[in-house]
Amino acid sequence: MTPDTSTPRQAGSPASSPSAGRWRLDPAGTASVGSRVLGLVTLVGIAAFLLVALVASPPDSGRDASINQMGEAVRIMYLHVPVAIVCFLAFFVTAASGAMYLWRKSEGWDLLAAASAEVGVVFTALTLATGSIWGRFAWGAWWVWDARLTTTALLLILFLGYLALRRAITDPVARAKRAAIAGLIGFADVPIVHYSVDWWRSLHQKATITRFNPTIDGLKLFALMFGMVVFLLVYAWLMVHRFRLQYVQARAEERGLDAAIAERRAEGSSGVASPLAGTGAAR
Amino acid sequence: MIVAASAWSFVAGAYSLVLVVLLAYVVRTVVLGRRLGRNLPPEKRRWM
Numbered sequence: 001m002t003p004d005t006s007t008p009r010q011a012g013s014p015a016s017s018p019s020a021g022r023w024r025l026d027p028a029g030t031a032s033v034g035s036r037v038l039g040l041v042t043l044v045g046i047a048a049f050l051l052v053a054l055v056a057s058p059p060d061s062g063r064d065a066s067i068n069q070m071g072e073a074v075r076i077m078y079l080h081v082p083v084a085i086v087c088f089l090a091f092f093v094t095a096a097s098g099a100m101y102l103w104r105k106s107e108g109w110d111l112l113a114a115a116s117a118e119v120g121v122v123f124t125a126l127t128l129a130t131g132s133i134w135g136r137f138a139w140g141a142w143w144v145w146d147a148r149l150t151t152t153a154l155l156l157i158l159f160l161g162y163l164a165l166r167r168a169i170t171d172p173v174a175r176a177k178r179a180a181i182a183g184l185i186g187f188a189d190v191p192i193v194h195y196s197v198d199w200w201r202s203l204h205q206k207a208t209i210t211r212f213n214p215t216i217d218g219l220k221l222f223a224l225m226f227g228m229v230v231f232l233l234v235y236a237w238l239m240v241h242r243f244r245l246q247y248v249q250a251r252a253e254e255r256g257l258d259a260a261i262a263e264r265r266a267e268g269s270s271g272v273a274s275p276l277a278g279t280g281a282a283r
Numbered sequence: 284m285i286v287a288a289s290a291w292s293f294v295a296g297a298y299s300l301v302l303v304v305l306l307a308y309v310v311r312t313v314v315l316g317r318r319l320g321r322n323l324p325p326e327k328r329r330w331m
Contacts, residue, residue, distance in 0.1 A: 028323075030316030046302075054298070072290035076297045083301065122308055129304075130297045137293040234305065241312045248319045251327055 030244035035237065042233040049223075049230040053078040057223040073137045078223045080130040082231040084152075087127050088190050090120030090235065091159065095187035098180030110176035111250060113183055115242035117162050119235060124156045139203055147196040148204035155193055158186035172253065 031039075053075055060074035070077070097113035100106070131149065136142045143149065162182045169175035197204050320328065 028317055028320040029313060030320060031313070050298070054294070073293055075294045079297055079301055122304065126301055126304060129300055133293050133297045133300070137290060238309070238312065241316060245312060245316050245319065247329075248316065248323050251323050252319060255322070 030241045030248065035240045038233070038237050038240065042230070042237050045230040045233050049078075049226055052219075052226055053223045057219040060220065070138070073134065074220065075223075076130060076134045076137075078220075078227045080127065080134060081224060082227040083123050083130060084127040085228055086231045086235045087120055087123035087155075088194070089232075090116045090123055091155070091183075091187050091190055093239075094120060094159075094162070094183045098183035101176055101180045107172070107176070107250065110172075110179065111246040112239075112243055113180065114166060115239055115246050117159055117183065118242055119238045121156065121159050121163060123235070124152065124159065128152055128156065135203075144203055146203045147200035148193065148202055151189060151193040151196050155186070155189045158189055162186055172250070 057075070057078070059072045060070040093116040094113045097109045097116065101109035101113065128149070131152070132142050135144065135149075162179060165182050166175055166179050169178060192199075196202060
């Protein structure tokens with residue numbers, strides 16, 4: 001159960017521990033049995049989603065068409081909407097974890113916030129990209145300075161700033177505190193993105209699914225809801241791994257700091273701390 | 284017919300983009316985790 005990590009290749013060899021094998025291909029990695037089961041379920045879900053979204057669901061035309069009459073391009077919505085929902089969720093988790101950090105001062109909340117922000121940035125970029133493709137088809141332009149698009153782009157910039165802030169500060173406590181505040185400020189844009197189509201005149205369509213009155217039905221609605229479930233699974237898998245990665249990075253930072261302190265102490269105790277002593281006097 | 288073919292190209296572009304980006308992100312996450320994880324003592328890997 002405790003693989004030897006002193007030699008990098010040995011850790012990955014099948015014979016390094018009794019449990020190594022199909023489920024523990026690399027014990028040094030961030031995977032566990034649970035995360036691999038989740039990954040497998042997610043892969044099956046993605047395959048089923050592609051079948052439903054691209055093959056089984058009908059185009060948005062004919063008698064049962066939605067008010068938007070998107071034709072085959074409605075399939076982009078099955079992708080675009082779930083990706084956008086996950087992006088909102090990711091930033092909600094970042095903000096909530098940041099608030100929990102400010103309250104409890106526990107490293108775990110900070111790592112969770114950081115992991116979710118990274119995943120959120122990827123999903124926001126995908127939201128903008130898929131929306132842009134849809135816009136090119138529906139509106140004839142890759143980009144318009146529409147309220148929904150502009151506020152979403154601002155959201156991406158805010159959380160890129162959040163990630164840049166995390167990289168800029170080396171002290172873990174100061175970084176966690178400032179990042180938590182930045183995450184809460186960044187999340188303030190999420191409701192603005194959501195209500196932008198109601199508050200301002202917008203090219204972007206209003207919500208497809210309201211609480212009791214969706215503007216699509218049947219297989220199209222099923223494809224959309226199924227897409228949401230599948231992308232939530234993708235988010236969950238990514239979060240498990242990114243959180244563990246954050247944890248590994250935090251421990252690596254600690255080890256680096258400990259090594260630097262030990263080095264400085266050794267220098268001090270051996271009497272070679274002075275630059276002059278280190279050049280001529282040592283020889 | 285031309286409109287439908289054009290729509291399918293947009294659909295294919297969107298799905299390919301999302302799948303490729305997510306796959307690249309997953310691979311990067313796994314590879315980075317394995318590389319950094321080797322420096323972590325086994326007793327500190329709580330998930331194992």
